[in-house]
Amino acid sequence: MDLAASVTRQLARVVSPTGGGGSKQLYFLAFVAVFTLMISFSSPVFVQSGPYLAGLVLLALTTVAAFTVPWERLPTWCGAVIPVLDIVSVGLFRDVLRTEASAVSLLTIIPAIWLVARLRIPGAVIATLCVTVAIAGPALVRSAPDINSTDIARALLLPFTVLQVGLLAAGALKVLDGQARRMTATLREKEELLEATATWERLLENILDSVPVGIVVVDRDGHDVLMNRAQKAFHAHCSPSDIQNPEESQLLLRYPGTTTVIPPEQRPVRRAVLQETFSNYVISAGPPGQVGTKFSTSARQILDRHGNRDGAVVVFSDVSSYVDAVRAQQQFVAAVSHELRTPLTSVIGYLELAMDEEELPKGAAMHLAVANRNAEQLLTLVQDLLHDQVTRSTVDGLELRPHRVSLIAQEVLESAAPQAEKRGISLSGEIDESPVMLVDAKRLTQAISNLLSNALKYTPRGGRIQVHCRLVDGAVEVSVIDSGIGMSDQEQTNLFTEYYRTETARSSPIPGHGIGLALTRALVLAHGGQISVRSTPGTGSTFTIRLSVDRVSTS
Known part of the structure; x- marks a missing residue:
């Protein structure tokens, strides 16, 4: 696995348009080594010749330079030195082999493409000029006494081929450069959106944690996706002591004022999961035997941009103090009503006696009747406060x-x-x-x-x-x-x-x-x-x- 990863990294450096000079040089050196080995078996005299040995020495020195010189710190055009020297080395090999192994000239394609990758169209021009000087020029010089148009065409075919390959490669790289720029811009936009989303998420969490009501959000399948600090405290308050992370059906929830446990399907979050929308559903939470905290719960369904249900949000509000205050007020009023009942009964009795008088004016009788009705209504309200x-x-x-x-x-x-x-x-x-x-x-x-x-x-x-x-x-x-x-x-x-x-x-x-x-x-x-x-x-x-x-x- 490590060997495969290492090979993959080396190949990535080889195909990199700008970096990986040493890896590219090793790649080219491997081709030349294989080619030299093949020639040494069939025609060792060529390998032992001065120009061929000079080419090998130049190639070795170029390889050392590729690894020792900090090309990344130098201007971009300096990176053209290595592939130019490689083309010169191929020219020396080609001068020895000549027609016996003219295919060696095709080795110039590799450094030519590297020049194009680094410098684009200028690299194609430099590669063409180098091939012309190092290979086509010597071939024309050797044919000078009897040179003809065929010899010229044959000598210039390789530079022309290098130029065409270079221009095609430059065009393809230009397209790739445009795609890379667009992809980079897209990635930058996504990163900005992700950062903005993270910022809003943190802001939302801070806001939700600062409100005094419990909020829980569930997805369409009923799984919790968000729970604020108040809701976590509520969840802990109504959790059984022997269960570390209870489900909602295990929470200690009762109907208010009773010891009756709320069935699972009637609990607030479960009702919301079952696509119910409700408000002011009051429950009591806490261990049995205690008064319990009163919560008013409400639920709303969440819809996506297509109008389909995407979950629900449930809100828990602690209304214990409000309920207790209302109950205390009612108890106080009930006590007062007991004291009011007797005088009200007396007032009604005297009003009835007054209405029984036979010589009352018509207007007074009507007024007494209205007063009597309202006194009776007041007595009813006092009794049922x-x-x-x-x-x-x-x-x-x-x-x-x-x-x-x-x-x-x-x-x-x-x-x-x-x-x-x-x-x-x-x-x-x-x-x-x-x-x-x-x-x-x-x-x-x-x-x-x-x-x-x-x-x-x-x-x-x-x-x-x-x-x-x-x-x-x-x-x-x-x-x-x-x-x-x-x-x-x-x-x-x-x-x-x-x-x-x-x-x-x-x-x-x-x-x-x-x-x-x-x-x-x-x-x-x-x-x-x-x-x-x-x-x-x-x-x-x-x-x-x-x-x-x-x-x-x-x-």
């Missing part, structure tokens, strides 16, 4: 009684009128009477009130809000239409998720925890209904509750 309590009472404890949804919508509209007037917002309604249906009036009032309250919060002064109640295709539809800030398609996708608030809401002083719409959706679903939203940024939003008339009361 904690979201989990609200959810349980919503799903399991609906008190279904005959009622008209249109009447509920009208009452909510009247209750919100003072607030709308105070905020300088035009509030109107188109309420068509709906059939009597089995509904929980308090809960449905709460749902519609949440929608109208949101519309008032996100509609600027001078805006418009409309409440419609209509019978459409066998269902009662209640719509709250505003001219507020609106939402993007992505925001609408996550709108009914617990604790989700839009970017505009988070960056504004508008209060909220992202619970109201999730609760409203739960209330509507508990009634067997549907809730939908249509919105355009900067134009406004339309929320619609749809309840089937299959719930019509027959009593």
Whole structure:
């Protein structure tokens, strides 16, 4: 293997256009040695002649010079000395052999090509002149007494051949030079691109490592290709102590607030690998028996320039402090609500007593009725301030009684009128009477009130809000239409998720925890209904509750 590599390196030096003078000379010397050996067997008298021996001595001295003189440090044209001396040596051999071995003249082709390789067209001219002087000239001198045109043509054939070969070689090398320059430029561009890519890669790594959220990127086959510092810390936090490098199915992940382990196919990264896109998927991570760290996870699919899926990115955000703060706030409000329940009950009782008075003015009776409805609604809200309590009472404890949804919508509209007037917002309604249906009036009032309250919060002064109640295709539809800030398609996708608030809401002083719409959706679903939203940024939003008339009361 070493011998083959050594031979390969020597051949590379021989064919090199500029370097490898010593290797080229050894290559030429080997040809001459073989040729001399062949001549010495058949005609030793030629080898022993003075000119032939002089040629061998000149060739030996030239070989020594090729290895000892630092040609690389000298000007380029100095490299022509070695092949010129080689041509002179061939001329001495040719002068001895003459017609007996005229083929020896072809040995001049090798140094001629080396001249062309080093000097291009000037090298071809120098090689032609050297061959003419060293070989063609002596041949013509010897034929001088009886010289003719045939002798001249025969003598000049070799210089002419050397010139043609030299010009062809120079042309081919020129083409190769152009290709080499283009290749060098291409390689330089690639190196610059690679350097720029490496720079951007380092920059991206620094940016990703500086953000406080965990980021993991997987390829189309589900293999991790990138994980930032925060994600590595999260991975270590939820890794079992007895497993050094666990897979995602082995991580300690649970549903929030429970000891139930999340199945492998429901874990965030696995869902992303299965081509799901989601937002605000909350999980709990950590060893069993501990409270665990809460993470809000989101996933997006990565598409290549052809629109084909090329992987996914999953983001893990630590929301433990936010969840704990919300829970603490809810616990505090729940404690306060216990203290508020008794006085509210007393207020409602006295309002009912006042409404029972027979001689009340008509206007006062209407005002007392509105105050009584709002007091009852306030009592309901106080009792259900904690979201989990609200959810349980919503799903399991609906008190279904005959009622008209249109009447509920009208009452909510009247209750919100003072607030709308105070905020300088035009509030109107188109309420068509709906059939009597089995509904929980308090809960449905709460749902519609949440929608109208949101519309008032996100509609600027001078805006418009409309409440419609209509019978459409066998269902009662209640719509709250505003001219507020609106939402993007992505925001609408996550709108009914617990604790989700839009970017505009988070960056504004508008209060909220992202619970109201999730609760409203739960209330509507508990009634067997549907809730939908249509919105355009900067134009406004339309929320619609749809309840089937299959719930019509027959009593």
